[in-house]
Amino acid sequence: MNEEKTTKRVVRLFMAWNDQKEQRWLEAQARSGWHVKSMNAFGYTLERGAPADVAYRLDFSRGCRRGRDEYLALFGDAGWEHLGNRGPWHLFRKPVTGGEIPEIYTDAQSRIAMYRRVIVLLGAMLALITSQTGSRIAAGESLVLWFQLAAISFLLYGIVRLMLVINRLKRGQAQAA
Numbered sequence: 001m002n003e004e005k006t007t008k009r010v011v012r013l014f015m016a017w018n019d020q021k022e023q024r025w026l027e028a029q030a031r032s033g034w035h036v037k038s039m040n041a042f043g044y045t046l047e048r049g050a051p052a053d054v055a056y057r058l059d060f061s062r063g064c065r066r067g068r069d070e071y072l073a074l075f076g077d078a079g080w081e082h083l084g085n086r087g088p089w090h091l092f093r094k095p096v097t098g099g100e101i102p103e104i105y106t107d108a109q110s111r112i113a114m115y116r117r118v119i120v121l122l123g124a125m126l127a128l129i130t131s132q133t134g135s136r137i138a139a140g141e142s143l144v145l146w147f148q149l150a151a152i153s154f155l156l157y158g159i160v161r162l163m164l165v166i167n168r169l170k171r172g173q174a175q176a177a
Contacts, residue, residue, distance in 0.1 A: 004048065008034070011043040016118045017161035019058045026056035026091075039084035039091045053096040057104045060114050061088050080104070088121070108169040115162050115169075122162075126155040 014022040026036060026044075031053060034046040057080070061071055072082050072090075079102070080092040094102045105111045129151050136145040 006048045007037065008046050009043065010046060013042065014058075015158065015161070016060070016115065017158070017165050023056050023058060027054065030054045030056070036083050036091065036093065039086055041086055055094050055096055055102045057092045057094075057102075059090050059092065059104055060118050061085075061090055062117060075104075108173045112166050112169050115166050119159055119162050122155050122158050126152060126159070129155070 012022070012025075029035070029046060031051050033049055033051045035049045035052070035054075036056065037045045037047045059075075061068075075082060075092055078094075080094045083091040083093055085091065092104065096102065105114065129148055133145065133148050133152070136148060
């Protein structure tokens with residue numbers, strides 16, 4: 001008996017500075033007939049369907065619950081289907097029509113603003129963890145300290161990577177002008 005699988009779960013962690021790479025991967029999956037059914041903390045549930053040319057876009061929302069309905073309605077009015085979220089990251093899908101690939105952010109300044117919002121969150125997390133590190137050192141809690149130092153390193157790395165993405169976008173803007 002050869003039953004074809006109709007859904008699959010894929011574990012994929014993406015970093016903010018690789019959002020475009022993640023979007024391209026999702027689009028390649030759709031072209032091969034695997035479409036996002038839902039997004040969860042560690043990846044996606046994909047379902048088998050006809051191959052299609054669709055755009056997937058990730059957006060970083062400020063996380064305000066009061067404005068969530070308006071936020072999703074704005075995307076819905078523009079023809080974007082909301083597929084789920086992973087924390088403040090929201091995944092949207094829209095068919096490619098006439099060979100024109102739809103975009104959420106049509107200008108570099110909007111993308112830069114999104115990446116800056118991510119940097120603010122990472123900076124807040126960095127400040128929180130760093131504020132607790134001194135007491136861990138004083139208490140001699142080495143295991144927790146190692147985890148904190150790893151988190152601090154990762155957050156600093158993320159901030160630097162996002163700043164590099166922002167600088168690349170700014171250079172692209174300057175060259176286009």
